[in-house]
Structures are given as C-alpha cells and as structure tokens.
Amino acid sequence: MSVTEASHIGRPTNRVDGPLKVTGQARYAAEYPAPDLLYGYLVGSTIAAGRITAIHLDLARSVPGVVEIFTHENRGKAAWLDRSWRDEVAPPGHPFRPLHSERILFDGQPIALVVAETYEAARDAASLIHAEYETAEHCTELERKRSEAYVPPEKRSGIPPPPDPRGDAEQAFEEAPVKISRDYRVNAEHHNPMEMFGTTCVFEGEGRLTIYDKTQGSQNAQGYVTSVFGLKSKNVRVVNHYVGGAFGSGLRPQHQLFFAVMAAIELERSVRVSLTRAQMFHIGYRPDNFQTVSLAADREGRLQSIMHDVVAATSRYEDHQEVVVNWSGMMYHCDNVKLSYRLAKLDTATPCDMRAPGAAIGVTALECALDELSYEVGIDPLEIRRLNFASKDENTDKQFTSKALHACYSEGAAAFGWNERKPEPRSMRERQELIGWGVSTGMWDAFLQKAEARAKLSADGRLEVSTAASDIGTGTWTILTQIGADAFGIPLEDVTARIGDSTLPTSPVEGGSWTAASNGSAVQAACEAVKQTLFKHARKMANSPLAAAELEDVDVSKGRIFRRDDPGRSLTIVEVMHAADLQAIEETGKVGPSLLQMTKYVSYTHSAVFAEVRVDEDLGVVRVTRVVCAVAAGRILNPKTARSQILGGVVMGIGMALHEEGITDHRLGKIMNHNLAEYHIPAHADIEDIDVIFVDEHDDKVSPLGVKGIGEIGIVGTAAAVANAIFHATGKRVRDFPITIDKLIAA
Amino acid sequence: MLNVEQLRGPVDQSSKAGIPVSFVINGSRQELVIPPWITLLDLLREHLQLTGTKKGCDHGQCGACTVLIDGMRINSCLVLAVSRDGAEVTTIEGVAAGRDMHPLQSAFVEHDAFQCGYCTPGQICSAIGLLAEGRAHTRAEIREHMSGNLCRCGAYTNIADAIEHVMRQGAAAREAAE
Numbered sequence: 001m002s003v004t005e006a007s008h009i010g011r012p013t014n015r016v017d018g019p020l021k022v023t024g025q026a027r028y029a030a031e032y033p034a035p036d037l038l039y040g041y042l043v044g045s046t047i048a049a050g051r052i053t054a055i056h057l058d059l060a061r062s063v064p065g066v067v068e069i070f071t072h073e074n075r076g077k078a079a080w081l082d083r084s085w086r087d088e089v090a091p092p093g094h095p096f097r098p099l100h101s102e103r104i105l106f107d108g109q110p111i112a113l114v115v116a117e118t119y120e121a122a123r124d125a126a127s128l129i130h131a132e133y134e135t136a137e138h139c140t141e142l143e144r145k146r147s148e149a150y151v152p153p154e155k156r157s158g159i160p161p162p163p164d165p166r167g168d169a170e171q172a173f174e175e176a177p178v179k180i181s182r183d184y185r186v187n188a189e190h191h192n193p194m195e196m197f198g199t200t201c202v203f204e205g206e207g208r209l210t211i212y213d214k215t216q217g218s219q220n221a222q223g224y225v226t227s228v229f230g231l232k233s234k235n236v237r238v239v240n241h242y243v244g245g246a247f248g249s250g251l252r253p254q255h256q257l258f259f260a261v262m263a264a265i266e267l268e269r270s271v272r273v274s275l276t277r278a279q280m281f282h283i284g285y286r287p288d289n290f291q292t293v294s295l296a297a298d299r300e301g302r303l304q305s306i307m308h309d310v311v312a313a314t315s316r317y318e319d320h321q322e323v324v325v326n327w328s329g330m331m332y333h334c335d336n337v338k339l340s341y342r343l344a345k346l347d348t349a350t351p352c353d354m355r356a357p358g359a360a361i362g363v364t365a366l367e368c369a370l371d372e373l374s375y376e377v378g379i380d381p382l383e384i385r386r387l388n389f390a391s392k393d394e395n396t397d398k399q400f401t402s403k404a405l406h407a408c409y410s411e412g413a414a415a416f417g418w419n420e421r422k423p424e425p426r427s428m429r430e431r432q433e434l435i436g437w438g439v440s441t442g443m444w445d446a447f448l449q450k451a452e453a454r455a456k457l458s459a460d461g462r463l464e465v466s467t468a469a470s471d472i473g474t475g476t477w478t479i480l481t482q483i484g485a486d487a488f489g490i491p492l493e494d495v496t497a498r499i500g501d502s503t504l505p506t507s508p509v510e511g512g513s514w515t516a517a518s519n520g521s522a523v524q525a526a527c528e529a530v531k532q533t534l535f536k537h538a539r540k541m542a543n544s545p546l547a548a549a550e551l552e553d554v555d556v557s558k559g560r561i562f563r564r565d566d567p568g569r570s571l572t573i574v575e576v577m578h579a580a581d582l583q584a585i586e587e588t589g590k591v592g593p594s595l596l597q598m599t600k601y602v603s604y605t606h607s608a609v610f611a612e613v614r615v616d617e618d619l620g621v622v623r624v625t626r627v628v629c630a631v632a633a634g635r636i637l638n639p640k641t642a643r644s645q646i647l648g649g650v651v652m653g654i655g656m657a658l659h660e661e662g663i664t665d666h667r668l669g670k671i672m673n674h675n676l677a678e679y680h681i682p683a684h685a686d687i688e689d690i691d692v693i694f695v696d697e698h699d700d701k702v703s704p705l706g707v708k709g710i711g712e713i714g715i716v717g718t719a720a721a722v723a724n725a726i727f728h729a730t731g732k733r734v735r736d737f738p739i740t741i742d743k744l745i746a747a
Numbered sequence: 748m749l750n751v752e753q754l755r756g757p758v759d760q761s762s763k764a765g766i767p768v769s770f771v772i773n774g775s776r777q778e779l780v781i782p783p784w785i786t787l788l789d790l791l792r793e794h795l796q797l798t799g800t801k802k803g804c805d806h807g808q809c810g811a812c813t814v815l816i817d818g819m820r821i822n823s824c825l826v827l828a829v830s831r832d833g834a835e836v837t838t839i840e841g842v843a844a845g846r847d848m849h850p851l852q853s854a855f856v857e858h859d860a861f862q863c864g865y866c867t868p869g870q871i872c873s874a875i876g877l878l879a880e881g882r883a884h885t886r887a888e889i890r891e892h893m894s895g896n897l898c899r900c901g902a903y904t905n906i907a908d909a910i911e912h913v914m915r916q917g918a919a920a921r922e923a924a925e
Contacts, residue, residue, distance in 0.1 A: 018856035021864030022848065022871060024799015024839035031798035119793060120784055194803045194811055194865040194899045244801070244865030245899050277804040473862030473900045640859045644902060648862060651901025676808040676897060685894040687903040 008482040008492060012640035016492065017242070017477045026242040029214040030198030030274045037200070038067055040115045040263055040273035041122035042255065043129050044108035044282060048669025049138035049347045052102040052111060052131050059128040060114060065121030068267060069129070070113045070259075075099035076266040077229075078258075084227045088220045088509060089251045089353070092154035093318030096350065098258045104133065105316055106349045107140075107670045108282025113259045115271060138347040138669040142288045142313050149311040149342035156321040159358075163329055163395040167336030169294075172305035176296030179305075180372045184293065184365035186719070186737040188313070188662040189286040189655075191354050192681060193472075195244020197283070198274035199260035208235045209264060213257050215240050216250035217509030219468050222502035224253040225261050241500040243472040247652070248353035250472065251511050254283050281674035284352020285662055287313040287320065289361055293328070293369035301377040301384045303334040308366060314343045315350040322358030328366045329395040331443055332388035347669055353511065355652055356712035359444055360719070364656070367440040367720035368735065371727065381724065382409060382418060382439050385608075393602045401603045402699035404632035405441070408608035411693050412630030413439075416610035425731035433614040433623075436729025442607035442717030446634065446699075446708035447514035450592040452505035453522035455484065455530045458584045459577040461559045463488055465526065466498035469519040470510035473648075474711055475641030479516055480523050482637060483705070487527030489557025505588060513605070513709030516637060518591060521704040525589025531556050533587055537580040538571050545569035591704060603702040605713045607631045609650070611721035615729045620741040623688065624654050624722055630693040634708035639694065642710050646692045649714020655682045656715070657722035658738050768832040772797070773841025781828055788812045788823040791838060799839035799868045803897070810896030813869035813876070814838050820876025822895075839868035842875060850916065851875060854909035862900035870896045874910045878917065886911055 020026040045052075057069050070076070078097065079085060085095035098110050112129050116122035139145055155161055173179055200212040209231070215221040215238070222238040225231065243250060260273040275283070289312040296305040308328040314320045325339040354360070374384040386409055392399050413419065421437045422428055428435040453467035465484040471477045477497050484495040498504060499519075507519055535554055538546050538561050546554060546563060555564050562570030577585070612626040627650050636642045659680040663673045673679045699706050719737060727733050732747040765780040772795065781790060788805070791797040791814070800823060803811030807825040814823045815837040842849040851871050854860070861867040873896045883889045889910050890903070898906065 014856050015859065017864070018859075018861075019848070019852075021861055021867050022839075022852040022855045023843065024797075024868045026864050027798060028801075028865065030802075031792070033796060119789060120782070124784075192899055194801070194809065194863065194897065196802065196804075243863060245863040247899070274802075277806060277808075473864065475862075641862075644859050644862055644900075644905065647904055648901035651903060652899075675806055676804050677806070681897060681899060682901065682903070683894040683897055684890040684903050684907065687890070687901070690904050 006486050008485045009637050011638065013478060013482060013492065013638055015475060015478045015641060016481050028195050028242050028244050029212045029240065030200060030272055032200045032212045034200060034202045034270035036269055038115050038117065038267065038269050038271045039119040039122045040113050040259055040271050041126040042110045042259065042273065042275065042279060043112040043114065043126045044279060045104045045111050047104055047133050047135050048107040048140060050104050050133050050135040052104065053134050054132040055112065056130040060125040063121055063125040063128065065117040066114060066125045067117065068115045070099060070263065071111060072099045072102055076262040078262070079228050079230065087224045087252050088217065091156040091318045091320045091350065092152065096317060098255055106282065106347055108279060110255050110259070113263060113273065115263050115267065140346050140348055140664045140669040141666040142290065142344055142346060145344035145346060146290060146311050149344045152319040152321055152343050154319065156319065159321045159323055160326060162325050162339040162341050165338040169305045169307050169336040169338035172336035173294055173296045173307065176304040177299050178373065178376045179294070179296035180369060180376055181292065181294035182369055182372060182735055184291040184368060184735045186289055186361040186364055186656065188288040189354060189660045190281050190662050190679060191247045191249035192280060192676065192679065193245030193247060193249060196275050196277060196280055197254045197256050198272065199256045200272045201260040201264040202270045203264045203268055209261065211236065211238045211261065213238050213240055214243055214250055215253065216243065216246050216470050216472055216511055218470065218500060218502040219507060220509050221253050221257055225257065228258065229261060229265060238502040239500060240470055243470055246472045247355045248357060248511060249284060251353055251509050252284065277676060278674040281662065281671050282349055284350055286354035287351035289313065291365040293365050295369050295373045297373055297377055299377065301374065301379045301387050303332055303388045305336045306334045307338045309340045310362065311342050311344055313346050313348065313351060315348055316345050318350040319343055320351040322353065324358040324362035326395060327359055327363050327443055330390060330393045331366065331441060333390045333394065355649065356444055356716045359716045360656065363443060363716050364720045364737065367717055368723050371438065371724040372733065380423065382413060385409065385441055396602060398600060398602045401601045401701040402634065402697050403606055404695050404697040405606040405608065407695035408606055408630040408632050411695050412608040412610050412628050415691055415693060416628040418610060425728055432617050434617050434729040436613050436615065436725040436727065438611050438721045438724025438728055440609045440717035440720035440724060442609055442713055444513060444605045444713045444716050446517065446603035446605050446702050447512050448521070448591065448593045448703045449508040449514045449518040451507050451518040451522040452588055452590045453519065453526040454505050454586060454588045455523065455526035456584050456586040457488065457530050457534065457573065459574055459582065461490060461573055462494050463490060464496045464498060465523045466504045467519045467522055468502055468504040468507035469499040469515055471499060472510055474510065474515060474645060475638060476515055476519065478641055479520055479637040483520050483523050484527060487524060513711040513713070516709050517703035517705060517707045520637065520707060521591040522589050524705060525591055526587055529587035529589050530585050533585045534561055534573065534576055538576045541571065541576065541579045545571065597701060601701055603708065605631065605633045605708045605710065607713050607717060609717040609721040611725045613722060613725040613729055615726060620744040622658055622726060622739065622744065626689045627718065628691045628693065629714060630695055631710065631713055632695050632697040633710045633713060634697050634699040634702055635706035636694050637707060642694065643692045645710045646714035647690050649712065650690050650718050651682050651687055653715040653718025654686065654722060656737055657719040661738050766829045768829055771835040773837060783827060783829045785828050786824055787826040787828045787831065790828040791823065797838050797840055801865055801868055803866065810873060811866050811869040813872045813896060815872055815876055818879060820873045839872060842871065849875070850913045851909065854912050858905045858909040858912065860905040860909040861902050866896060866898045870898065870906055878914060883914065
C-alpha cells in the first residue's frame with residue numbers, strides 16, 4: 001500500500017492547538033488544579049562552593065501556613081546509586097542530587113524547599129531562611145581554567161568526539177599563501193523560555209502520582225521519578241500537553257520536578273513547585289567557550305588547512321559535551337583538518353543543550369573565520385563558500401543523503417540582492433548609518449530516532465494517533481494530525497492527535513530537530529498497519545470486491561477502501577468493521593535508524609543565512625534590518641509552522657550576535673544579571689524583516705517521510721552572518737559574542 | 748550583626764481575614780476578601796483559575812501577564828489586587844465576543860503569531876490595549892509599542908503581521924463608516 005496522495009502534508013495549515021493557545025485554554029504545567037494543593041518555594045545557596053554549616057529555619061517555620069521545610073537534614077528518601085539519577089540525556093559524571101548533602105556545588109543551588117498552604121506564605125517563609133556557610137575556593141571563570149582543559153574521558157552518548165586529524169593541517173597552514181588564525185568566544189547563554197519551570201504533582205492516593213511537568217520528554221521525566229524515588233512505573237504518569245518553550249532546557253529533569261514529587265510523597269498531598277525567573281538562571285546554560293580557528297587557502301580561495309580548537313565550560317560534577325568542532329571538518333572540502341574539543345571544570349551548574357547545541361557556537365566561529373579569510377584572499381564571502389563546497393562528509397567519508405546547499409546559496413542570494421553588495425567595508429551607508437551585508441552557511445543533523453506510535457481508526461471514520469512526543473511550540477500537534485489525515489484521506493477535523501503523556505507509545509525526548517522525522521514517521525507506520533488490518537478484514541468478507549486484490553493494489557480515502565486501478569470496487573470502513581464485528585482497528589508503528597544505511601550515508605540540514613545590519617556610526621547601535629534564511633531540510637510538512645521554527649531560530653541567533661550574555665561576578669561566583677531586564681533577549685523592537693525560504697530538496701533516505709527537521713537550523717549561522725555584516729558595515733571585527741556597543745566602539 | 752531577615756517578624760499569610768474588594772472580571776462581578784499581598788496575577792491564576800494570564804517573570808519585565816484594567820494594558824504581576832478595588836479587569840478569557848474569537852485572536856492563529864503559546868495571551872491583551880490607545884499607525888510603531896511583551900520563540904514578525912492586519916482592518920472599517 002503506497003502513501004496516499006498528500007492533501008494535508010505540505011500545506012500551510014494553521015496550528016490545531018492554536019485556538020486553545022489564543023484563548024488561554026491551553027494548560028501548562030503549573031496551571032493544573034488539585035484538591036488541597038500545597039505550594040513549594042525554593043531557597044538557593046548564596047555561595048558558589050563550600051558547605052552549609054547551619055541553616056536557621058525557626059523564623060520561617062513560624063510563618064502561619066507553612067507546612068514543612070525540607071533541607072539536606074530532613075529530605076525524603078531517594079536513590080543511593082548515581083545511575084538511578086541519570087536521565088536519558090545525562091552526560092557522564094555524577095548527576096546533581098538536590099538536598100543530597102551540605103555540599104554546595106554552584107551559585108543558587110537549591111538548599112531548602114518551603115511548603116505552605118499558600119504561595120505567598122511559602123515565598124515569605126523562604127525569605128526568612130538563613131544559612132551559614134563555610135566557603136571553599138571557587139572558580140567560575142573559564143579563562144582561568146583554560147590551561148587545565150582536558151579531553152573528556154567518557155564520551156556522552158550520541159555526541160561523537162572530534163574525528164582524527166586528516167592530512168597535515170599544521171604543515172599545510174605553514175605552506176599556504178593566505179591564512180588567518182583568530183580567537184573567538186561565545187559567552188554563556190541562558191535558555192529563558194517564557195514559561196518558568198513548574199511541576200504540579202497530584203497525589204492521587206494508593207501510591208499513584210500524576211505529574212504535570214514542564215519537560216521536553218514526559219517519559220524521561222517519568223523514568224527519572226520512578227528511578228529516583230523507587231516508584232512503580234504504573235503508578236507514575238507524567239503529562240506535558242503544552243510546554244511554554246524550552247529550547248533544550250527541558251531535556252533533563254529540572255529541580256522543581258524532584259522537589260514537587262519529594263514533597264508530595266513525604267506530605268501525602270499534592271504539591272506545586274515553580275522556579276522563579278532568577279532561579280531559571282541557576283539551571284543548565286549554553287556553556288561559555290574559547291575557540292581558535294586557523295584557516296589557510298591558496299590564492300584562489302581553496303581551503304588548504306582547517307584547524308579548530310575549543311575549550312568549553314562544564315561543571316565540577318558532570319562532563320557536558322556537545323558537537324562543537326566536527327562541523328569544521330565537514331562543512332567544506334579540505335584535505336588537511338585538525339579539530340580538538342576539551343572541557344574545563346567550573347563551579348557552576350552543569351551546562352545544558354541549548355538550541356543547536358555545539359553547532360550554534362562552533363559554526364559561528366568557523367563562519368566568521370571564513371569571512372575573514374575571504375577578505376584576505378580578496379574574493380566574495382559567498383563565493384568562497386561555493387568554491388569550497390563539500391560533496392561528501394569528509395569526517396567520515398560518507399555520502400550525504402541530500403544536500404541542496406547550492407540552491408540555498410543561490411535562492412537566498414537572489415532574494416537578498418547579494419549581487420548588489422559592494423565588497424569594501426564601510427562602502428555602503430545611509431545618513432549616519434553604515435550598512436553591512438554578511439553571509440554564513442548553517443548545518444545541523446537530520447536525525448531519525450527510535451519512536452513508536454499508535455493509530456486507532458474507529459468505525460465512524462475518526463482517527464486517533466498517539467505517541468509520547470512533546471510540542472514545545474514546534475508544531476508537533478499539527479503535523480501529526482496532518483500525517484494521520486493524509487494516511488486515510490480524511491479531513492483534519494476527523495483526526496485527534498494525542499501527545500504529551502508518558503503513558504503513550506515510546507518516544508524520545510523532543511530535541512535535536514528529530515521529532516517530525518521520528519514521531520511523524522512512527523505515526524505514518526502505525527496508520528499503514530491499520531490500513532493493512534482493514535484490508536485483511538475487507539478481503540475476507542463474503543463476495544468482497546477486493547478479494548482478488550493485493551495490499552499494494554488498494555488505498556483508503558474518505559471512509560472507503562478501494563482498488564486503485566478501479567476505485568468503484570470498494571467497501572466502506574463501516575461495512576468492513578461491521579462485518580468483522582469491530583468498533584475500531586488499532587495498531588502500532590515503529591521506526592528507527594537503518595544501521596545498514598548509516599554505514600554509507602549521513603544526513604544533515606543545510607542553510608545559507610544573509611543578514612543586513614545598520615550601524616550608527618557615532619553611537620555604535622546595531623540594527624539587524626533584514627535576514628534571509630534559505631533552508632534545505634528535505635520535505636516540509638507544514639510550511640507555516642516550519643517557517644515559524646526558522647524565524648525563531650534566527651531571532652535567537654540575533655540574540656546571540658548582539659544581546660545575550662550571562663554575566664558572572666567571578667569574585668563571588670554568582671550570576672549577576674539573572675532577570676529579563678539585564679539578560680537581554682530580542683524584543684519586538686529588535687526584530688525587523690526576516691524572510692524564510694525552503695528550497696526544494698528530495699530525500700528518500702533520511703526518514704520514511706522524507707523529513708529532516710527544522711528546529712535548530714535557523715539559529716546556526718545567524719550570529720555569524722550578523723557579525724560578518726557588522727564587519728562589512730564598520731570594518732571592525734568583534735570576535736567576542738555578543739557584539740555589544742562597548743566592544744564595537746572599542747574595536 | 749543582625750541581618751534584615753532577623754529583624755522582620757513573620758506575617759500571617761494564611762489568615763482568612765483580608766480586605767474586601769470587588770472587581771468586574773470578564774464581565775462578571777466578583778466580591779472577594781483577599782490579603783493585601785496578593786498580586787492581581789496570582790489572584791487570577793491561583794484563586795480564580797483564570798490561568799490564561801501567564802507568569803513569565805513576576806517582575807514586570809516580560810509582559811506575559813498583561814491584562815486590561817479599565818481598558819488599559821498593564822502587567823498584572825506588578826499590581827497588588829487590593830489596590831484596584833472596583834476595577835474592571837479583562838483577561839484573555841474575556842476578550843472574545845461570545846463564541847467568536849476577537850479579531851486579534853483569529854489573526855494570531857492565521858499568521859502563526861506564536862509557537863509555544865505562553866506569551867500569547869499577554870501579546871494579545873497588549874495588542875488590544877495598543878490598538879485602543881491609537882498610538883500605532885505603522886509597523887515600526889507596532890514593534891516599538893509592543894516591546895514590553897517578550898516572545899522567546901521569536902514569533903515577532905508574525906505577531907507584527909497579525910496586529911498590522913487587524914489595525915488595517917479597523918482603519919478600513921472606520922473609513923467605510925465615514
């Protein structure tokens with residue numbers, strides 16, 4: 001049975017969850033009511049390293065309404081072994097255990113949970129808790145730990161270490177006629193989804209918990225809770241129907257999940273714990289990093305040598321790893337490549353994947369360096385990228401399943417008007433504003449992960465598709481509905497998608513841009529299985545018009561199963577189910593990566609980003625006035641929601657380029673700008689025109705649906721395109737992100 | 748040395764005793780007795796189950812909690828509920844006319860002016876306030892006057908499209924009427 005002609009897939013359908021979101025009916029984790037709900041409020045440490053010597057609770061306990069205060073001295077029972085605390089995406093190391101002991105590992109580490117009858121009482125009591133500490137020496141400054149950087153001894157699952165060097169990058173660099181070697185840095189960033197982390201743990205009695213958690217993986221959270229608290233899997237259900245953004249911060253269970261569950265178990269009551277915006281800065285973050293990129297070329301601009309060395313921050317207790325430098329070995333053709341990636345331990349919380357982890361910082365440095373090289377060679381920055389196009393992945397010597405990057409370059413350039421660019425820096429201006437145009441390439445993985453789904457077709461023709469996926473704003477509710485509707489040729493209204501619940505078929509965490517390909521393909525597989533069962537029953541019917549047909553001869557649409565070569569020979573779904581005495585047909589579908597294919601092929605999404613900036617010559621104020629992001633991402637299931645993903649990535653990339661920076665006072669080891677006024681994320685006024693182009697890219701290998709995923713690619717390359725545009729406007733290279741006014745004036 | 752916390756005495760926040768206030772919330776009158784330290788935001792979310800109004804920072808920095816008080820857009824996290832006794836409060840649950848969505852709600856869906864949806868009620872309430880103020884006539888002015896409402900998903904261009912669409916419709920309707 002082949003795929004029915006698509007009538008919903010590929011259309012710019014409005015989000016099916018849209019009406020709930022614009023009317024305020026979509027419920028997020030901290031919004032579920034529960035009888036006799038208690039409120040928890042966390043207290044954080046005020047030092048970065050050391051231990052608690054005393055914690056004074058009397059005043060807090062005397063606040064009317066306070067039910068209990070948990071500290072390391074009276075916390076509930078939790079697992080002893082490290083491995084019980086490891087969630088699906090945990091890096092190697094010793095996972096953080098809240099209230100485990102008196103030891104302080106990072107600024108803001110939760111040291112107490114106040115539980116009270118009202119939110120206000122819990123908050124007030126929390127302010128009355130006073131801890132005494134014995135401080136230990138701390139270091140939160142990556143620069144000071146750079147010399148102690150090490151290659152992580154244990155690799156993080158799913159994160160390939162840098163490839164072995166190829167050719168002789170040092171010698172090639174020495175011998176090349178044109179070369180540059182530069183240091184870059186992308187300062188620490190914080191995810192700051194608009195919804196703060198929250199958990200409502202409903203104590204159902206008889207040992208059962210229903211947990212509404214802000215997470216990118218209901219099953220990851222469920223596994224963590226059962227393992228940490230030794231609970232039976234059937235007694236713990238985690239729900240995350242709506243997630244108010246996450247960008248990676250919800251991949252691993254956050255503090256509030258542990259605390260809400262622990263308090264609910266100990267007090268045998270329902271408990272809600274939310275982090276405050278300030279506390280959101282004490283969880284994982286995009287790690288600070290130092291990068292050195294050395295590039296050499298011949299006089300025509302052909303790359304002769306690429307070297308990329310990175311030192312990135314991690315915590316004392318875990319080796320958080322990302323793919324930062326590998327991109328530099330596969331984005332362009334080059335015979336001599338040497339890449340290295342090391343970590344340095346700081347007294348902070350463990351960093352956490354943030355939108356396009358690794359690529360967002362590594363590609364930024366590479367693409368800025370390539371821009372610098374193009375000026376050294378004296379060729380157009382777009383031309384040098386085209387010239388060095390890699391037709392295979394030279395890190396692994398495997399073919400790309402598809403790579404329509406040339407189309408991104410040409411369609412993006414045409415839409416942007418790149419041909420009008422004057423190459424000289426400071427050559428374009430309007431009144432007091434210098435105008436600059438920059439370009440960058442982007443690249444991100446196209447993963448297919450193991451996923452399962454269930455499809456249930458009812459006799460009335462309605463379809464339900466379910467998988468424990470999460471929609472963090474990505475459009476998952478909508479695309480799964482579209483896929484289900486197309487499988488049976490029915491309207492979207494007749495399809496109900498069910499996601500965001502740990503009791504549904506197995507799903508990976510929502511991340512890495514793999515949800516559309518993985519869960520989408522699983523839903524499609526489940527629908528195909530339903531069709532097969534339907535056909536089996538149809539063929540068995542007395543005098544069946546499909547008796548002589550084979551599976552591949554028939555199709556299902558608009559409530560009928562019919563012969564494709566003779567649609568008149570058909571049966572209605574109702575007839576088939578009636579004859580088989582069925583109310584519904586329910587089947588599961590599974591997908592996973594093909595190991596055989598992986599021996600020959602790799603899959604990536606590509607992009608070309610073009611940015612225009614206007615820089616006030618006197619004040620150094622930078623405006624990003626235009627961005628064109630041309631993306632090759634295989635089949636686009638929904639151009640409307642897909643476009644939004646790219647827009648969001650570009651906006652966050654502009655934030656990386658110009659605004660975002662977690663600032664730590666290294667004398668105290670404390671984050672100082674832990675609020676949205678001082679940690680600036682792009683606002684309406686910062687964002688002008690963004691144009692998104694999806695170029696045609698057919699890929700029959702990447703995933704059964706031909707989908708690559710588009711959650712991360714929008715951010716990759718955007719910061720570099722902006723930085724390169726700033727150079728073109730001003731003639732100044734600022735290699736320390738974000739490019740704030742002070743740096744630009746001083747450059 | 749005593750610190751500030753030690754000088755403070757605990758406040759009875761569980762007390763049922765409070766201050767009587769009256770609001771008209773989404774058209775229905777509410778007589779309430781509430782303690783003076785409850786913000787309008789927490790009152791809506793935790794006591795009246797109007798969770799459409801969102802908490803994004805609790806510091807007046809993100810705009811997710813924007814509601815309309817007597818028609819003016821305001822960050823409800825910065826308002827102590829008792830200080831607005833007698834006010835008429837409109838939240839996202841109350842902006843639609845009966846079963847029909849407000850034109851901005853429909854425009855947000857049509858223009859995909861949100862992703863995760865968490866800032867959305869605040870964006871819509873703020874946009875309703877903005878259009879009522881009559882201050883925005885251009886896209887640049889929309890962007891400027893909507894800058895108190897952050898969207899981390901980065902739906903800004905689509906939000907501006909949605910607001911501009913409704914603004915132009917309103918202008919066209921006024922012209923037609925004249």
